[in-house]
Amino acid sequence: MNIAQLNTEFGLKGHLQVIEGKGGxxxxxxxxxxxxxxxxxxxxxxxxxxxxGASDDVMFCSDLAYYQTGKAIKGGAxxxxxxxxxxxxxxxxxAHGFARNSQWQLASTGSRNGNTLVTMVLRDNDATRALWPxxxxxxLEVTVGDSLDLALVTRNKSTQTVRITQALHTYFKxxxxxxxxxxxxDGVRYLDxxxxxxxxxxxxxxxxxxxxxxxxxxxxxxxxxDDAALGRQIHIRSSGSKTAVVWNPWAxxxxxxxxxxxxxxxxxxxxxxxxxxxxxxxxxxxxxxxxVANYQLSGR
Ligand code: TA6
Numbered sequence: 482m483n484i485a486q487l488n489t490e491f492g493l494k495g496h497l498q499v500i501e502g503k504g505g506x507x508x509x510x511x512x513x514x515x516x517x518x519x520x521x522x523x524x525x526x527x528x529x530x531x532x533x534g535a536s537d538d539v540m541f542c543s544d545l546a547y548y549q550t551g552k553a554i555k556g557g558a559x560x561x562x563x564x565x566x567x568x569x570x571x572x573x574x575x576a577h578g579f580a581r582n583s584q585w586q587l588a589s590t591g592s593r594n595g596n597t598l599v600t601m602v603l604r605d606n607d608a609t610r611a612l613w614p615x616x617x618x619x620x621l622e623v624t625v626g627d628s629l630d631l632a633l634v635t636r637n638k639s640t641q642t643v644r645i646t647q648a649l650h651t652y653f654k655x656x657x658x659x660x661x662x663x664x665x666x667d668g669v670r671y672l673d674x675x676x677x678x679x680x681x682x683x684x685x686x687x688x689x690x691x692x693x694x695x696x697x698x699x700x701x702x703x704x705x706x707d708d709a710a711l712g713r714q715i716h717i718r719s720s721g722s723k724t725a726v727v728w729n730p731w732a733x734x735x736x737x738x739x740x741x742x743x744x745x746x747x748x749x750x751x752x753x754x755x756x757x758x759x760x761x762x763x764x765x766x767x768x769x770x771x772x773v774a775n776y777q778l779s780g781r
Contacts, residue, residue, distance in 0.1 A: 491590050495599055499587070504548025509587070511625050513597045518625045521554060525585040525621040528557035530629045533609070535778055537711055541654040541749035543742045553581045555740040556749075560621065560633060562649040563613055565726075565757040574612050574670070577650065580619060583609070588620065590621040595678040596626030604651040605638070613640045628777035635772075645762050648726060648755035649774050656710025658747045663687035663727055665704040671697040672758060689750065698758045700725040706752060713780035717752055721772040723760035728754035 482490060484507050487499040502508030502521060508528070509520040517531040530539045542556030553559055561577035575582060585602050591598040602608075603619045616638035624630035634738040636645050655661045666683045673679045674694035680779070684696070704725060706715040719725075730738065734740040735746040754774040756762050764770050 487587060491587060492603075493626070496592075497590055497605075501581055502548070506548050511593070511597045511599075513520045513595065513735075513759055514623060515595055515626045516629070516630070517726070517780065518597075518623075520599060520601075520623060521548075521557075522587060522601060523548075523550065524554055524559065524581045526554055526557050526559055526581065526631070527623060527631065528554065530625065530776070532627055532778060534545050535713075537656075537713075537733065538654050539715060539776055539778060541652040541745075542650055543741050543745055545742055545745075547740055552585065553577070555738075556652045558631060558651040561650050561753075561755075561757075562619060562633065562635070563615075563617075563643075563645040563647065563757055565648045565756055577648075579612050580608060585621070587675055593624075594616065594626070596624050599625075615641075615643050617643070624685075628775055631774050631776075633772045634769055635762075635764060636769045638765050641752045642763050642765050645770075646755075646757050647762070647772055648753040648757055649749060649772065650726070650753045651776070652716055653776075654711075655706065655708045656712075656749060658689050658729060658750060660709040661689060661750055662707045662708055663704060663750070663752060665701060665770065666697050666725070666727075669697050671695045671702060687727060687744075689729045689731075692734060693727055693729045695727050696755075696758050697725045698760075699723055704752060706750060708780075711780075713778055714724055715779045716772055716775075716778070716779065717754065718775040719754040719773060721770065722754045722756055724755045724757045726755050726757055727751065728753070758779040 507522045516532040546555040560580040562580040585601040588600040620634040622632040625662040649752040692741040
């Protein structure tokens with residue numbers, strides 16, 4: 482369906498519309514009195530979320546991001562699914578799976594208590610089965626209000642148990658990475674990808690003074706990004722997740738990424754709600770699994 486057909490089919494106008502976004506991709510634009518948000522239907526990726534009264538976007542989205550079918554969009558909340566990180570079977574399949582490189586469909590829209598609800602779906606097709614031979618329905622349920630809710634729902638439509646790892650690989654905007662701390666992980670063990678997956682224990686708050694790429698295991702359900710430069714905190718509440726990934730590429734890796742400006746690393750941190758370590762998820766035939774994150778601002 483093209484953009485005009487989508488608006489007609491779903492009766493969209495006013496606070497929720499499909500518009501032509503960057504690269505000609507269909508974007509869902511929401512402005513409902515509580516918040517503004519922008520969601521790409523390609524990749525089912527929330528690109529922007531700004532509650533009313535907030536001086537800045539909650540999310541970082543690179544101005545050099547690709548908006549091209551087959552490529553991941555650098556920013557917002559990319560979906561890593563059905564595997565997180567490198568191809569677990571080393572078959573040369575794309576890192577972080579294929580959900581973030583796939584065309585999704587709009588399934589439903591609605592509103593509840595002044596919040597806007599959008600559900601997008603991806604079903605197995607020839608392209609997905611070539612990479613992952615399972616029947617599935619994957620849904621992203623987005624609720625835009627005073628806070629933002631993301632629920633990634635995996636439905637196993639096959640006759641066998643399927644195994645997944647996954648993440649909401651969200652890029653959060655920060656005023657200055659040097660003045661940013663991540664709270665809620667003191668004493669938690671993590672795998673340090675920068676040190677060949679060495680197991681370490683977090684001492685105090687996370688501060689970032691170089692490349693950080695860590696998978697925290699056995700995480701509690703609330704983490705906070707404390708951003709002194711913007712004078713705000715982002716609260717990340719989750720369910721269905723035991724691991725949190727914290728990533729900042731720092732200067733050298735950032736400079737080597739064509740879809741990030743050289744200094745972009747100073748303006749974001751990824752804090753990812755995930756099942757990416759021992760908490761692999763086995764979903765029985767006809768079963769479903771929900772990975773949920775809620776993002777809420779306090780301060781400015
Ligand atoms: O989640 C952290 C991470 O897996 C890093 O290792 C880094 O590669 C990053 O994601 C970005 O990956 P991408 O494929 O989106 O460039």
